[in-house]
Amino acid sequence: MKILICDGMHSKGLELLRAEDELEVLAPDQPGPEEVRRLAADCDALVVRSRTKVTADLMDAAPRLKVIGRAGTGVDNIDVPAASARGILVMNTPGANAMAAAEHTMALMLALARHVPQATQSLREGRWEKKRFLGTELYQQTLGIIGLGKIGSIVADRALGMKMNVLVYDPHITPETAAILGAEWVPLEELFKRSDFITLHTPLTPKTRNIINRDALALMKKGVRIINCARGGLVDEEALHEALVSGHVAGAALDVFAEEPPKDNPLLSLDNVIFTPHLGASSFQAQENVARAIASQIVDYLKRGIIRNALNFPSISPRDYERIQPYLVLAERLGHLQGQLCSPIERVEIEYSGPELTELPLDPLTQSIAKGILDPILAEKVNLVNAPMLLKERKIELVATTTSETRGYTGLIRVTVEGKGQRRSATGAVFPGNEIRLVRLNTYRLEAELEGVNLIVQNEDKPGVIGFIGTTLGSHQVNIANMHLSRTPEKDRAIAIVRLDDEAPPEALEALAKTPGILSVEQVRL
Template sequence: MMKVLVCDPIADQGIERLRQEGDIEVTVATGLPREELIARVPVYDALVVRSETKVTREVIEAGTNLKAIGRAGVGVDNIDIDAATKRGVVVLNAPEGNTLAAVEHTIAMLMALARNIPQAHASLKAGKWERKAFMGIQVDGKTLGVIGLGRIGSEVARRMHALGMHVLGFDPFVAPERSAELGIEVVDLPRLFAAADFVTLHVPLTKETRHMIGSKEFAQMKDGVRIINCARGGVIDEQALYDAVKSGKVAGAALDVFEQEPLKTSPLLELDQVIVTPHLGASTEEAQINVAMHIAEEIIKVLKGEFFKNAVNVPSVPPALLAKLKPFMPLAESLGRLYTELAVGGHGRIEVIYRGFLAEHDVTLLTTAVLKGVLDPILQEKLNLVNARFVASERGIKVAEVKERDGDRYPAVIEVRGETEEGIRSVAGCLGENGMSRLVRINDYPIDLVPLGHMLVIDYEDRPGVIGRVGTILGRNNINIAYMQVGRKSAGGQAVMVLGIDDPAPADVLAEVSRVAEVTRVRPVEWWQAQEQ
């Protein structure tokens, strides 16, 4: 008999689903003190938690029979993922369970914003009858700009299209075929800003998306635009939003998320045109049932040895195969991330090419690691080696493995290749004798270097003096070159220059390098060394 301990309150339906399995015994014991949880956990095969219970390293190490930890929700900050991975415990979550709740809340906020519903409600409750004061607008025939076309953004777009809105979308990582299925016209941000009557955001908060909507972006928008953010606080510069509403540029905003939560004070709260809710996107009875049912199903699959898709850490792999592939896992993921940094536009089809002895093995795990690297910097949902392929497929990204046993001077090479808005882009790498990752090609130009930290990848015409001029610009701006490598196919033709620099190059320095006559492209990237799984 397998045993599951439910440590936090979840919907009864999830508990009942577990109990339906004749060989699973379920114990519900919520609010256990840390010491008691450590004392009780050794006999259990799985834990189910929400956010209250902290599944620490000590808990995991005490759980000598643990096979799975299920989080009935999305975030897993309360679980020590590294400790679980080292002990071979699968950590599961339920990322899809609250999608519709977030979609519906976004639409509710949009409609409330269009019709001034919260303001009219407060006025009538105060004993006033002010019909003229709360004149709204119809959404039919208006243009909606959706920034981020993942699960939630896509569903918002589909539903608002059905309500008669013309939908523009921005997401460079969604294949055109997928956007066409949803009735979305994919455009760049300037065009979206210029045309949209409503703008709704559905992106993760990363260093790239922090304050992605600020004063500059508001200035590009239509007068009287309305803004909705039910994604993540911080993607909008709240001071810039306040200024835009005060000036009349923005007619109103509907916000469910904020830079600081819980929100206690903000100039935005002073504005009647801004409606707010306290991060309620996933707060529905149905969403809580969904996440409980999802996590119950996943726990059952793990305990019965069946395939599961919502793991946050590494899936089990046959030991013999893992021993061969494990040293290449960090290289594969890092190459995927570098490819994304070098590519411009969406990922429609990606090839992962294996040369040398890797071509003799089942490299599915490595391809999945590449996909995780490709997608991780650009997606909101937590990616792992189980769900990376599922997410790629969901976004219309086709992945092909190519195996070439011969044709390279290195014992084993991984290459990531795809077609982007700027043409074919590719990166290739191998492991050196010391096990360190090496870059051996960028966009088919041969190079050979150990990548570290901040880099500039510069395409240029191979002419005398170009390297010196670029170096002079960096030196004049106090940017030290740590290493460099040049690759070319023939003298006087196109070439690539890779410069390792100690600090990131500011935008004005990049612009100055771009103005060198022979330089055709400058791309700042960072070599992110993935950790061995």
């Protein structure tokens, strides 16, 4: 079997692959797209980093391809749906570079506090400007961490070791979880007001995009310093530029940008900002870790059929896969829905019912639900293998049960989440033609598609509300694709699930939420 290393690999990973007698390893030096296409023609596996684009066209040129391994976490350069359609496994190495990203955050924070890059450049230019580069200590300063996943937790631990006061905002963990680490959980606005340094470690989602914006910056202390080694787009760069120029923000350290590489970005011209070109995972140890990890995963899959860290294929026999596939989609979307609607989540209850489901392996479905719940919560990538472990790490209890009760369907999945006094339930089914439907949300019965951008609006059951929703969205140039309605048996409350062509802007959501008779407005992407 042949393995093509497209973007280079640390020698330790190559040694692992070449030690296997049945594997032939091709490792050309920086091959171009045409050379990759030519060499991949008779390969069983591709190993890539971020440079090579694994497109549907490239897969078509590699008919023997069984697995694509990403030496890292992100798979933006791999067409995962195309791989799935071709039965090609896609795997990555989640968590292998978490330490590197956390330490890079600490490096940038220290460099920012003590003006290290600016002082270095000044000295290179022949100046000795001790008074100009007066720094600030981290000792007893307050660090605000937005997102307490694996990377955020490591940053918190290191900051506590430096005797900083650590505040944490993460809507998906409890104050008790933060306290175990030694941090204080606070609401986001309080974190903005109290922090001397703020660092981001959250995924980029509709809810977190521009989480640091003009309003957030206005709440912050004068002299605050901001570090972003997570995702471009979490910070409104125009608003940050204004705050840096005015002096309200003393400095910023950025490893990521909304556009990479940044072009004509005014932040690049400011003396009180330091930058690195997306180096969070770039350490010798991280590169060795990801190389060892992806090499061992490729060997396990090709030689032993063991699947680890797969992004698009659970541990299911080929015989069962065709039957379970639509339920896998349903399970993940139900989880994704609940992960966006409820926070923090402390307990997940899953009930599988109906003869079609109880005959199938249910662990992959449970893993799919866990993945769906965690995807909008965590900055690090979640897959079917690590999702249950990540749930345990976040102290989220998961219970799955089965019942033969059908309730009029051949198979039903109900996902109920609890947290901070909330209890929300979503039930889905697979209809003929493998169509996925939400058939119950809490007490509301309906048949809504689980796809795209949706507004979930609860309101008092009285005339005029539905018309107002349409008018308000129309006034903000938001087109409605379809709408599903339901109401309680008592006919006192109703719900509208409105599928949109595009996300509704914050102003439209605010206008709806402030309207008398509308009880809640939530936007989700499925």
